[in-house]
Amino acid sequence: MSKKGQIYRISGPVVTAIGIKAAMFDVVRVGDEGLMGEVIELHGDKCVIQVYEETSGIRPGEPVINTGETLSVALGPGLLTQIYDGIQRPLEDLEEKMGVFITRGVDADGIVMDKKWTFNPTVKVGDVVKPGSVIGTVQETETIEHRIMVPPNKEGTVKDIKQGDFNVTETVCTLDDGTELQMMQKWPVRTPRPFLQKYAPDTPLVTGQRILDFLFPLAKGGTSGIPGPFGSGKTVTQQQLAKWSDAQIVVYIGCGERGNEMTEVLSEFPHLIDPNTEKPLMNRTVMIANTSNMPVAAREASVYTGITIAEYFRDMGYDVALMADSTSRWAEAMREISSRLEEMPGEEGYPAYLSSRLAEFYERAGRVETMSGDDGSVTVIGAVSPPGGDISEPVSQGTLRIVKVFWGLDAGLARQRHFPSINWLNSYSLYPASLDQWYRDNIAPDFPEKRTEISSLLQVESELQEIVQLVGSDALPVDQQLTLEVARMIREYFLQQNAFHDVDTFSSLEQQYKMTLAILSFQDEAKKAIAAGAALEDVVNVESRTNLMRARFEPGYLEKIDKLVDEMKKEINSAVEAEN
Amino acid sequence: MTEKEYRTITDVKGPLVFLNKTEPVSFGEIVSLRLSDGSTKNGQVLDTSDEMVVVQVFEGTAGVDLDTGIRFMGDVFKLPVSKDLVGRILTGAGKPRDGGPDIVAEHNADIIGAAINPYSRRSPEEFIQTGVSAIDSCTSLVRGQKLPIFSASGLPHNDIALQIARQAKLKDSDEDFVVVFCAMGITAEEYNFFRYDLERTGALENAVLFVNLADDPAVERLITPRLALTAAEYLAFEHDYHVLVIYTDMTNYCESLRQIGAAREEVPGRRGYPGYMYTDLAMLYERAGIVKGKEGSITQFPILTMPGDDITHPIPDLSGYITEGQIVISRELHQKGIYPPINVLPSLSRLMNAGIGPNKTREDHKSVSDQLYAAYAQGRELRGLVAIVGEDALNERDLQMLKFADLFENKFLRQSRDEDRSIEGTLDLAWELLSSINTKYLVRLDQKWIDKYHPTEKK
Numbered sequence A: 001m002s003k004k005g006q007i008y009r010i011s012g013p014v015v016t017a018i019g020i021k022a023a024m025f026d027v028v029r030v031g032d033e034g035l036m037g038e039v040i041e042l043h044g045d046k047c048v049i050q051v052y053e054e055t056s057g058i059r060p061g062e063p064v065i066n067t068g069e070t071l072s073v074a075l076g077p078g079l080l081t082q083i084y085d086g087i088q089r090p091l092e093d094l095e096e097k098m099g100v101f102i103t104r105g106v107d108a109d110g111i112v113m114d115k116k117w118t119f120n121p122t123v124k125v126g127d128v129v130k131p132g133s134v135i136g137t138v139q140e141t142e143t144i145e146h147r148i149m150v151p152p153n154k155e156g157t158v159k160d161i162k163q164g165d166f167n168v169t170e171t172v173c174t175l176d177d178g179t180e181l182q183m184m185q186k187w188p189v190r191t192p193r194p195f196l197q198k199y200a201p202d203t204p205l206v207t208g209q210r211i212l213d214f215l216f217p218l219a220k221g222g223t224s225g226i227p228g229p230f231g232s233g234k235t236v237t238q239q240q241l242a243k244w245s246d247a248q249i250v251v252y253i254g255c256g257e258r259g260n261e262m263t264e265v266l267s268e269f270p271h272l273i274d275p276n277t278e279k280p281l282m283n284r285t286v287m288i289a290n291t292s293n294m295p296v297a298a299r300e301a302s303v304y305t306g307i308t309i310a311e312y313f314r315d316m317g318y319d320v321a322l323m324a325d326s327t328s329r330w331a332e333a334m335r336e337i338s339s340r341l342e343e344m345p346g347e348e349g350y351p352a353y354l355s356s357r358l359a360e361f362y363e364r365a366g367r368v369e370t371m372s373g374d375d376g377s378v379t380v381i382g383a384v385s386p387p388g389g390d391i392s393e394p395v396s397q398g399t400l401r402i403v404k405v406f407w408g409l410d411a412g413l414a415r416q417r418h419f420p421s422i423n424w425l426n427s428y429s430l431y432p433a434s435l436d437q438w439y440r441d442n443i444a445p446d447f448p449e450k451r452t453e454i455s456s457l458l459q460v461e462s463e464l465q466e467i468v469q470l471v472g473s474d475a476l477p478v479d480q481q482l483t484l485e486v487a488r489m490i491r492e493y494f495l496q497q498n499a500f501h502d503v504d505t506f507s508s509l510e511q512q513y514k515m516t517l518a519i520l521s522f523q524d525e526a527k528k529a530i531a532a533g534a535a536l537e538d539v540v541n542v543e544s545r546t547n548l549m550r551a552r553f554e555p556g557y558l559e560k561i562d563k564l565v566d567e568m569k570k571e572i573n574s575a576v577e578a579e580n
Numbered sequence B: 001m002t003e004k005e006y007r008t009i010t011d012v013k014g015p016l017v018f019l020n021k022t023e024p025v026s027f028g029e030i031v032s033l034r035l036s037d038g039s040t041k042n043g044q045v046l047d048t049s050d051e052m053v054v055v056q057v058f059e060g061t062a063g064v065d066l067d068t069g070i071r072f073m074g075d076v077f078k079l080p081v082s083k084d085l086v087g088r089i090l091t092g093a094g095k096p097r098d099g100g101p102d103i104v105a106e107h108n109a110d111i112i113g114a115a116i117n118p119y120s121r122r123s124p125e126e127f128i129q130t131g132v133s134a135i136d137s138c139t140s141l142v143r144g145q146k147l148p149i150f151s152a153s154g155l156p157h158n159d160i161a162l163q164i165a166r167q168a169k170l171k172d173s174d175e176d177f178v179v180v181f182c183a184m185g186i187t188a189e190e191y192n193f194f195r196y197d198l199e200r201t202g203a204l205e206n207a208v209l210f211v212n213l214a215d216d217p218a219v220e221r222l223i224t225p226r227l228a229l230t231a232a233e234y235l236a237f238e239h240d241y242h243v244l245v246i247y248t249d250m251t252n253y254c255e256s257l258r259q260i261g262a263a264r265e266e267v268p269g270r271r272g273y274p275g276y277m278y279t280d281l282a283m284l285y286e287r288a289g290i291v292k293g294k295e296g297s298i299t300q301f302p303i304l305t306m307p308g309d310d311i312t313h314p315i316p317d318l319s320g321y322i323t324e325g326q327i328v329i330s331r332e333l334h335q336k337g338i339y340p341p342i343n344v345l346p347s348l349s350r351l352m353n354a355g356i357g358p359n360k361t362r363e364d365h366k367s368v369s370d371q372l373y374a375a376y377a378q379g380r381e382l383r384g385l386v387a388i389v390g391e392d393a394l395n396e397r398d399l400q401m402l403k404f405a406d407l408f409e410n411k412f413l414r415q416s417r418d419e420d421r422s423i424e425g426t427l428d429l430a431w432e433l434l435s436s437i438n439t440k441y442l443v444r445l446d447q448k449w450i451d452k453y454h455p456t457e458k459k
């Protein structure tokens, strides 16, 4: 057996080779055109390969060559602002090489090899460096400093360190044992990058989306799943997070979804300003786009490519947020490959290892002490696309067993154009307990209590609604009718948030908190007024309340809100006076 | 190139033929089968190894026996393309069906089609006026979009598709679309309906038809849309045409997919459809779009009939997961005698926001559309309540909403099959109907638009 064998069988994206010496996950070149593939199974003298490009036209007998490398990504300056396919080929390069249609047999480096970056060392000769130690920095984009690290398997004493302009393959540091370090390192995508220890999350990932931040918060380093039927808002929600969350780096994986959605991100992000840095959002973003019509094997790989890049930035000490849209398409890619391998299927044809793959993926999230002793995190947000919107299926169930936050999208709400159509009754977050101290210290001492008040009002509303269905709302006592009005205010004023509105698209935590105070003070004033004899209808219809609610679409709402609440209080009080 | 004829069939199963002892055969290669009666069939290689080759036969395997001769044609399936395609009617396998000559190829194009590089796409944002109020106002279509019609048997989806094909144009432009029409397993009667209509309006000269009828081979349906899209890509991206692809009925296509899967004894996904159906459909739907450096565009209008009127059935479900919205036809509205019976509530155009507004349609479009939607949704919901408690129990606001829902269906949705409304006409009509509701209840309308467009309250 040698490094070179030949094709024995082709069945879609799965090719079997014979006469080749290979190990699991070796990258091989398949056929006369040298299509890229990866070894995924060994059977005696046969070796099964998943091929990352279209296989039609290739035939048995064509050569297969083992590169001896495992599927890896190139890590170094040049990752940010890029858009890649599932195997880290920059789509811009592919366009240059093959035009607007992706044909095959073309290679492209993950990061530009000949671009010079200014390297500023942070160590000096004689310093001892360990795996993960930062040896220097490169200003990669306007806002992000790329920290050049010693690869996880190397260490020693610095013998020589450079300063100046280098490309990613030139040596910038030499260790006493002669090891040469460059700005680029490679890492096999299916192996998690090492860290010293995992910490419990204690800081929220602030997203600017009211229902998420206030009711179902996600922690930096946490995991969340967004299941929902088609058209319910998974992509819009994930894009909102990619835009407005306070992560320092965003990795956005379009996994088996629409081409136009990626185009939208590409055309929008360079013009959107990051509220935290005031610079274009693109500066902190890496995109992976393996759309539904691109090869499924590369779709399977795309998720690993993305998470490895995320871990790499985490290792520099950054807070990274990764969105995968949609993990269901990833699971389907696994299913397709598995069925070509004639593996014994599990539930609904998915391979038996589906749930362990999902768990391994989400397990790569976390807040960690990096190899160099820094603090970094990867937050993972996965969309799930259950058939018919029914989450009893394997991918939803496998995801819900692992993730700590469940944002359940609801077709009914989407149909009512209540956006984001996250169902507030069945969604949950397991993080509040570990985040509440942060809110008390940073936003307001009673922040958690306000959350409880708001969610119990919503709970009460749903119980009242059941009665209303039977007897109509007029049959309820007036205090319960008021509760319904307050809950309606929560829904329409607070939970609904228009992603496409320039102002409403983002709401700071301070503003969220004030908005809930406004709702609760409406409730208090209305109660008092009604007790003093005012009619519910008059209290509810005060114009100043409409103004308070409408003004959230205007810039500078945070500054105006107290005044608007005061006006509302006054008007409600005068409704009482008019009555008496 | 193997032109040798093999007689080594070992098994025939459903539309599949298994044979061995061949020279190396390539994956996806086209196959010609010669039956003992001298007739021929075509197929394609689905699986190939040194020991066994699996061929899917497009015309079905009736008449195939172990003596059937098999030749491998040395190439994957290609469609001869040229500008002469326009005005032609072809079979579901791409052969002339109109008695005309074979297409003289400018070149031969691989029908599988390569994926458009997402980086090379342009965002679709040019409003297409269909002249149908329900669509133009609430589920606006843009050039390069894929927007299916979710219908069900017995509903007038064909009329709607034809009306759109006839009327669709960019606002303020006379530029026509080239229609690529792809029939999959529809009845001869339906097909004749399409053809006569296209002939009657002269649109046939500007159309290419690929026709696989109900009594044509089911497996052939798997290539018909690929031929149609290959023709569409050629016309759009090599000759700058704006192409409107209408395919009907996707449900028949999916049935053929299921049939092949079953014959291969694959592990099925939901309700017996192959696990890869999502990807397979995406390989069709994603061939819509506009790209950098090319003038032309491909807009897709797939029609599918939902089995059992069930929108969660895998066919509409997987389609909805890929397309950029959907137009839902309602049996209830149809039974009320309303044409076009489009239910705007479950319908959605995801690219609408990019295509409407000032300089595109009209500044008040978004506002009007939100208000129409909200008022109609409320009115419809109240119908249920009225059935229980009676109209007397309603307050003034609810009464107005209830009446509006009727007006909306009878005056706004309803239009005749050849009525081509401009977007301004549609929006003005919307204002007229909305003015039946007291303005204080029209909370989705910006005051500035009320001041400008409200028929009785404008300033």
Ligand SMILES: Nc1ncnc2c1ncn2[C@@H]1O[C@H](COP(=O)(O)OP(=O)(O)OP(=O)(O)O)[C@@H](O)[C@H]1O
Binding pocket: A228, A229, A230, A231, A232, A233, A234, A235, A236, A237, A385, A419, A420, A421, A497, A498, A499, A500, B320, B321, B322, B349, B350, B351
């Ligand atoms: N927060 C929001 N604000 C306003 N509109 C929204 C919001 N979320 C969703 N929408 C609307 O819903 C539509 C569908 O949303 P989206 O594309 O995110 O659905 P999806 O769940 O990703 O669907 P699919 O599974 O088919 O990809 C959007 O085009 C938009 O019109």
Ligand SMILES: [Mg+2]
Binding pocket: A234, A235, A236, A257, A325
């Ligand atoms: Mg989506």
